[in-house]
Amino acid sequence: MDSLDITSSHGVIALMALLSIFKRILKGVLVPAMFLAVSGYFAWHAVHGERGLLARDKRQGDIVAARAALQQAEAERDAMERRVTGLRGDRLDRDQLEERARSLLNMVGRDEVIVPYGPERRLY
Numbered sequence: 001m002d003s004l005d006i007t008s009s010h011g012v013i014a015l016m017a018l019l020s021i022f023k024r025i026l027k028g029v030l031v032p033a034m035f036l037a038v039s040g041y042f043a044w045h046a047v048h049g050e051r052g053l054l055a056r057d058k059r060q061g062d063i064v065a066a067r068a069a070l071q072q073a074e075a076e077r078d079a080m081e082r083r084v085t086g087l088r089g090d091r092l093d094r095d096q097l098e099e100r101a102r103s104l105l106n107m108v109g110r111d112e113v114i115v116p117y118g119p120e121r122r123l124y
Helices: 002-048 051-086 094-105
Strands: none
Touching: 002 051, 051 094
């Protein structure tokens, strides 16, 4: 039995040495692996996240489209303001008043020619 105890004690010592080496390797690899995992998480969200690079490009495209729509709306507003200014009582534009009256009353002069056009090509 004495030889059996020696063999088993050598096996336990070898197993403990192996576990010690495994722990040392695990401690050396665990910290860098955790650092890489956390860095990868933040890098992915920096590109694909709600406030990432791709979302920033989309927001900038939306801003460009909104500015173009704003310029178009301002141009329409300016055109309407010019037409309203021509119909005010203090500075009445007779041509504009006559044009507006004819379109509202659906009347034309005897010597005038009517050219029909589609609804997508409105004059005002």
